[in-house]
Amino acid sequence: MSGTFVAVVGPSGSGKDSILESARVALIGQGDIVFAQRRITRPASAGEDHHPVGEDEFDAALSRGEFALTWQAHGLRYGIPAHLVDVVASGGVVVANVSRGVLDQLPAVFTTVRVARVTVSEEVRLTRILARGRENAAAAAARVARPDPAPDFAVDLEIVNDGTLDEASAAFAAFLWQVRNTVRTPR
Template sequence: MSGAFVAVVGASGSGKDSVIGAARDLLADQDESFVFPRRLITRPVGAGEDHLPVSEADFTRIESEGGFALSWRAHGLAYGLPAAVVDAVRAGDVVVANVSRGVLNQLTERFERSAVIRVCVPEEQRRARLARRGREADAEIQARMDRPDPAPDTRIDLEIVNDGALEDAGRTLADFLRGISPARQSAHIGRAAATPDGGCDA
């Protein structure tokens, strides 16, 4: 049975990478194969996400050679997931990655099985997180706050409201990933899930 690609999406500052990291720690000793690939980003190494820095020229070359499973541009940067992600899913792994909402319409073309997780927080909490990470000036933070959802009608399989303890959000994601592992023979992947009461706007 094919594995699955799990796209974690959400507005900047919602804590996607932190939630993914918490879930990864919880799944570290599982028998099932869960893969958390590092993204290639045209941004120097710094605080925050553990990514692979790449120049704009190298990114463009890799992209033109078909070296990415998914790639996109946002906030003046280029982001990509290595093409090996497709092979991992075919081999039966559950691959989990933070991606742009703008590439969600490509998931069915790239992967036999996929799911979409949305992470969100109340707006004021999101603004405070963006300010704390210290990557952007006030105007850039405002631009991130104002960015519209590029895929407002996309199916969402699970929404995680990340406004409490990080370990709780990570556990929610880890439980979902266990449920869609081929070893569990789950049938719920690919079905739309209603946004729970008390959720966040996209």
């Protein structure tokens, strides 16, 4: 039996982490839906559930084969833990916020991949990025101006996150239930 890896993608400030957290809370108790905790070379911060690591620790984990997938963006390094490959292989659904730049690599790591893209207007994105307080105005504007590295990549769900968080997370949670039920239904 094989499960599914659900890649959540979208530009910085689109609300991916908020939607993921809200859906995670709504789906507590569903052990076969696992929300990946990424390792990131950034200190802990509000609004994003990640395992903060330093560069040396990231390099050591990489050399030990602890990542299923890694990428670099905005001067940071990101990693998805390798054990999640086994979760998908055993029939689970793994959900992770990943870079649009690694979408083409996912089928080589996971048998079944579904993609959910989150979008929002550039004005809202810029406001959200600045509110996080991680970057100055020039760096925030550069994030908003960054071109989409995979604009034509087919997606299974598109969430235009211009409504409420409840609306966006409900749509995402319903999508995850659908994916979960597809995994559980014999083909």
